[in-house]
Amino acid sequence: xxxxxxxxxxxxxxxxxxxxxxxxxxxxxxxxxxxxxxxxxxxxxxxxxxxxxxxxxxxxxxxxxxxxxxxxxxxxxxxxxxxxxxxxxxxxxxxxxxxxxxxxxxxxxxxxxxxxxxxxxxxxxxxxxxxxxxxxxxxxxxxxxxxxxxxxxxxxxxxxxxxxxxxxxxxxxxxxxxxxxxxxxxxxxxxxxxxxxxxxxxxxxxxxxxxxxxxxxxxxxxxxxxxxxxxxxxxxxxxxxxxxxxxxxxxxxxxxxxxxxxxxxxxxxxxxxxxxxxxxxxxxxxxxxxxxxxxxxxxxxxxxxxxxxxxxxxxxxxxxxxxxxxxxxxxxxxxxxxxxxxxxxxxxxxxxxxxxxxxxxxxxxxxxxxxx
Ligand SMILES: [Zn+2]
Ligand SMILES: [Zn+2]
Numbered sequence: 001x002x003x004x005x006x007x008x009x010x011x012x013x014x015x016x017x018x019x020x021x022x023x024x025x026x027x028x029x030x031x032x033x034x035x036x037x038x039x040x041x042x043x044x045x046x047x048x049x050x051x052x053x054x055x056x057x058x059x060x061x062x063x064x065x066x067x068x069x070x071x072x073x074x075x076x077x078x079x080x081x082x083x084x085x086x087x088x089x090x091x092x093x094x095x096x097x098x099x100x101x102x103x104x105x106x107x108x109x110x111x112x113x114x115x116x117x118x119x120x121x122x123x124x125x126x127x128x129x130x131x132x133x134x135x136x137x138x139x140x141x142x143x144x145x146x147x148x149x150x151x152x153x154x155x156x157x158x159x160x161x162x163x164x165x166x167x168x169x170x171x172x173x174x175x176x177x178x179x180x181x182x183x184x185x186x187x188x189x190x191x192x193x194x195x196x197x198x199x200x201x202x203x204x205x206x207x208x209x210x211x212x213x214x215x216x217x218x219x220x221x222x223x224x225x226x227x228x229x230x231x232x233x234x235x236x237x238x239x240x241x242x243x244x245x246x247x248x249x250x251x252x253x254x255x256x257x258x259x260x261x262x263x264x265x266x267x268x269x270x271x272x273x274x275x276x277x278x279x280x281x282x283x284x285x286x287x288x289x290x291x292x293x294x295x296x297x298x299x300x301x302x303x304x305x306x307x308x309x310x311x312x313x314x315x316x317x318x319x320x321x322x323x324x325x326x327x328x329x330x331x332x333x334x335x336x337x338x339x340x341x342x343x344x345x346x347x348x349x350x351x352x353x354x355x356x357x358x359x360x361x362x363x364x365x366x367x368x369x370x371x372x
Contacts, residue, residue: 070279
């Protein structure tokens with residue numbers, strides 16, 4: 001207890017985060033036990049959760065923080081209004097913190113630096129003010145956007161009005177129309193689509209700063225702690241492919257493979273087909289594969305060196321097989337590197353072939369892991 005810096009507690013944020021969590025944990029089970037399950041309340045919860053989370057991932061994150069596409073007014077307005085309902089501060093503050101995170105990832109100036117542990121990266125950085133206030137000199141582009149500045153000024157009013165008052169009013173009206181006690185409906189709206197949804201959305205967003213820097217694989221780079229995890233992608237509306245994202249932060253996609261779960265990417269793509277967003281930024285396939293091949297080669301060479309240290313037995317024989325695969329990959333890597341730097345368009349067939357060879361090498365690496 002003596003290590004908790006009480007003099008540096010951010011009391012307003014801490015009271016909000018802890019108060020909403022306690023209200024949801026105690027209030028929702030009691031409400032469901034006394035009143036039962038009403039599908040309208042759950043529909044409202046899922047609508048609000050999806051709208052809030054998508055506004056953070058598509059709006060706050062990919063649009064405003066990374067400028068990974070351009071959006072028309074309705075998309076900006078929707079994501080700023082429902083983003084406010086997440087109670088994760090204004091878009092301007094959020095983007096400033098997030099740009100600092102990318103610039104200084106895993107270092108002191110990173111607001112949610114994972115090297116300080118899970119608790120700090122997840123929520124500690126909000127509960128305590130240990131670092132000086134950021135200068136916010138990295139969001140001058142967003143300051144020119146009138147809608148962003150309007151949201152910055154009224155963020156808590158918008159969040160409270162749309163994120164809490166409206167679910168309360170809808171719960172009241174629904175029960176009234178059904179001939180039930182309207183105040184029970186209002187309480188349900190407050191607890192389920194209001195408070196509980198805020199808590200769930202917040203922790204799902206916080207996972208991106210905590211678990212997404214701890215759990216999963218690093219297929220594109222090990223120069224930072226960010227990781228790719230399908231499980232985290234599920235909880236974060238696609239943001240779980242965080243290793244890719246830190247490597248290629250301006251890409252509108254996080255789950256770049258066709259089978260990866262990235263509803264935020266699908267939403268942006270759909271909006272582009274409807275003409276509501278444009279200028280979607282994509283990293284060329286060759287550059288993505290080059291990063292994957294480079295990382296696979298680096299891991300294989302390290303592993304090979306460890307295996308070579310044991311001159312006799314099965315490790316030695318396995319090392320010869322692995323060596324051959326690494327040589328093949330190296331040749332492909334250099335060819336691809338040259339093609340990327342000369343901006344030569346490679347056929348899908350060639351890229352797929354090299355991708356397959358990289359996968360075979362990674363499989364062999366896992367198979368021989370016991371020898372190292
Ligand atoms: Zn990150
Ligand atoms: Zn980012």
